[in-house]
Amino acid sequence: MxxxxxxxxxxxxxxxxxxxxxxxxxxxxxxxxxxxxxxxxxxxxxxxxxxxxxxxxxxxxxxxxxxxxxxxxxxxxxxxxxxxxxxxxxxxxxxxxxxxxxxxxxxxxxxxxxxxxxxxxxxxxxxxxxxxxxxIEGDVYFRVSKLKDYGALSNRDIDELISGSRVNVNELKENPLDFTLWKKTSEGINFDSQFSEGRxxxxxxxxxxxxxxxxxxxxxxxxxxxxxxxxxxxxxxxxxxxxxxxxxxxxxxxxxxxxxxxxxxxxxxxxxxxxxxxxxxxxxxxxxxxxxxxxxxxSEESFLMYVKEFEKLENTYKSVFFKLDIEDAFDDNKEIQNEEILLTINDFNENMDNDFNTANAITALQALLKFVNQNIRKPNNLEILNEAYLALKYMMDILGLVVSISRIKKEDRAIYKEWQSARKSKDFSTADGLRKTLVEKGVL
RNA sequence: GGACCCUUAGCCAAGUGGUAAGGCACGGGACUGCAACUCCCCCACCGCCGGUUCAAAUCCGGCAGGGUCCUCCA
Missing domain, CATH: 3.40.50.620 (HUPs)
Known part of the structure; x- marks a missing residue:
């Protein structure tokens, strides 16, 4: 790392x-x-x-x-x-x-x-x-010039700092770069100390x-x-x-x-x-x-793209969650075996390991979203979807992205199945009614 | 004035010597009872000029534009 x-x-x-x-x-x-x-x-x-x-x-x-x-x-x-x-x-x-x-x-x-x-x-x-x-007179200052390597973090040279300084020179300080450790004051909240009343x-x-x-x-x-x-x-x-x-x-x-x-x-x-x-x-x-x-x-323009991208994440997450839920196929302890998913997780981790390159980690996340969407309509795919879901959850947890969705109730699951069969038998008025119910219940 | 950094498609953004990831938008397909979602395809000579190298978006120099810090600010 x-x-x-x-x-x-x-x-x-x-x-x-x-x-x-x-x-x-x-x-x-x-x-x-x-x-x-x-x-x-x-x-x-x-x-x-x-x-x-x-x-x-x-x-x-x-x-x-x-x-x-x-x-x-x-x-x-x-x-x-x-x-x-x-x-x-x-x-x-x-x-x-x-x-x-x-x-x-x-x-x-x-x-x-x-x-x-x-x-x-x-x-x-x-x-x-x-x-x-x-x-000095109740104020306490740090003596910067006494420290040899002051400026090592920000790559600054003390002499240059002094010459380039536009700070109002405080006459009391030994050196304009000396910084305040304690300030004597009676204004506002202050605290007692051996130096003075101040903060x-x-x-x-x-x-x-x-x-x-x-x-x-x-x-x-x-x-x-x-x-x-x-x-x-x-x-x-x-x-x-x-x-x-x-x-x-x-x-x-x-x-x-x-x-x-x-x-x-x-x-x-x-x-x-x-x-x-x-x-x-x-x-x-x-x-x-x-x-x-x-x-x-x-900017508003560029931010809107991220609103859309997050919506896509939301949609995909919800659809895979829903699919697993409706089939009662969640298995949180499943070991991920699908090679494509493993490669994507690996890509994600490598990028995070590389100085927390979240931009590239998100690219891995997007690849996973595509994978989910490509697989979600294929039949007999629940095992892979479950693995993809676990991978998705893993990445989202690290990035701290959450999509709120809760498990479906049994009765709603029944309504959902009715809706599906109504669609299959082309009874669209019944189907639309059932869909409306599901939407109202927040299932869809 | 001094120190340092940045400049990649319409937009956002990776990439630090071996020949341009990804996303959004656009355009073209597909799926679909409707709608939403989704999928596939398409989309860049990397600010400009010179140099180093077999090879540069990537290294060096100059120019232009933008920014940060030097002062409270995450």
């Missing part, structure tokens, strides 16, 4: 730290708003990564944080005249609801900044003790949480490419000082989603919120249809 490691910028064999186990962490949202479909890309993708690892039998520990202390949260809470924590709690719930609607698992470890304050403060203190951080900068939380949850270098750290610098670079800087490792062995960065070629972001305002978006499963399908490292462009 190969993963593109953005730390080394190359495809590498995945070797877990502990055989059979995977520890992964993905940067989560700052909860001050509903998420848009661009926000959903990393969530859906890394959920798929998790699903694939689990399908291969790995014991996956998956953590993703909620940043519930932040200037934007404070501002929004002030605007709405409610406590910060009430606001963040509301948007955490909304987030979990939204990602659940995209069939992302929500049973992962969800650390929050407010619950990690002491860890964060201790972490900052440890940096100070090692003289990689300094306090933490956003770069320490992830690394303090990872330290507490995993206690060692993790296997995979994920997030959007926009977080590579400075956020992930800063995580690494702090971790190098405290633990002498780079947080994660494999760094994975997903490309961004843009809107008609303009980056979708809350500040531009060109957003489609997940909660308002009608096509949940097609959205998941769409997000996985392009390789995760490539940028993805949303």
């Amino acid at each position: 190969k993963i593109y490691n953005s730390y080394t910028d190359q495809l590498e064999d995945f070797i877990p730290k502990h055989p059979g186990k995977v520890g992964m962490y993905v940067c989560g949202p700052t909860v001050y708003n509903f998420i848009h479909i661009g926000n959903a890309r990393p969530v859906v993708f890394f959920d798929t990564v998790r699903r694939y690892f689990e399908s291969k039998g790995f014991d996956v520990t998956y953590a993703s944080n909620f940043t519930d202390v932040d200037d934007k949260i404070i501002q929004k809470a002030f605007e709405e005249n409610i406590p910060e924590l009430e606001l963040s709690r509301f948007y955490i719930d909304a987030f979990l609801k939204d990602i659940a609607s995209l069939n992302c698992k929500t049973d992962y470890i969800q650390p929050k900044v407010t619950e990690y304050m002491q860890h964060i403060i201790d972490y900052i203190q440890a940096l100070i003790d090692k003289e990689y951080a300094y306090i 933490p900068g956003w770069h320490t939380e992830c690394v303090a949480m990872i330290d507490d949850i995993f206690g060692e270098e993790i296997d995979i750290h994920g997030g959007g490419t926009d977080l590579k610098f400075p956020h992930h670079e800063n995580e690494i800087a702090q971790s190098k000082v405290i633990h002498n490792h780079r947080v994660a062995k494999y760094w994975m960065h997903n490309g961004r989603l843009s809107m008609k070629d303009v980056k979708m972001s809350k500040s531009i305002g060109n957003v489609i919120l997940v909660k308002d978006f009608e096509y949940k499963m097609p959205l998941r399908y769409f997000l996985l249809s392009t390789h995760y490292r490539s940028p993805l462009n949303y």
Whole structure:
């Protein structure tokens, strides 16, 4: 299994730290708003990564944080005249609801900044003790210049960064690149610490949480490419000082989603919120249809294709499910023997093994759909259909695509058979009536 | 201004040296009592110009267009 490691910028064999186990962490949202479909890309993708690892039998520990202390949260809470924590709690719930609607698992470890304050403060203190951080008037900054290989992840050179810097120079800092670990403030929600009354900068939380949850270098750290610098670079800087490792062995960065070629972001305002978006499963399908490292462009025209493609998946899944159900021919424990199906599964797995190439994995899925549709009208084919159904379910489970359909009741099965015989005897008025009944019952 | 990336058919999208996967749309067939679904066939000299090589969409250089980061943003 190969993963593109953005730390080394190359495809590498995945070797877990502990055989059979995977520890992964993905940067989560700052909860001050509903998420848009661009926000959903990393969530859906890394959920798929998790699903694939689990399908291969790995014991996956998956953590993703909620940043519930932040200037934007404070501002929004002030605007709405409610406590910060009430606001963040509301948007955490909304987030979990939204990602659940995209069939992302929500049973992962969800650390929050407010619950990690002491860890964060201790972490900052440890940096100070090692003289990689300094306090000025209650603020605490990380001393970037003291670290030799700062910039290794994002391939940046400290000198170039300084010369190209357009950051407003904070006179208090030793160096313009030094980043804030703790900010003294009396505005909004704040916390007591030995440095001052204030709140933490956003770069320490992830690394303090990872330290507490995993206690060692993790296997995979994920997030959007926009977080590579400075956020992930800063995580690494702090971790190098405290633990002498780079947080994660494999760094994975997903490309961004843009809107008609303009980056979708809350500040531009060109957003489609997940909660308002009608096509949940097609959205998941769409997000996985392009390789995760490539940028993805949303337009109504191209999205409609994915709506159609998902409909086809839905139709095919339902038809094979129905066929097996009506014949009472489900066998979940059947071993797949059909060569064509096995080759397709193999193709699917090889592509997933190759840096989670979901675009090509979906191609394998499409081949399977064609196989099902080619075989579904052939007689005496239930064994093969059952195998194809199991393969279909396997792929859909990994991609996290669901089609809702339930088993047929006995009485409905009888009606269905009546309908079929009425058709056979060309009694079309009876047949149409029976079909109508079945449609009303939701069987067809 | 600096660093980096991308450009494949009408649209989306794989492919990283050996001669262009797949999907959607279009067109042509088939199946069908009607409808829906479905199946088969058809559909590309890989932004432009040069170079390296027996061989390039794939490597190198230039040009054009688009993007990301350097600043809050997944």
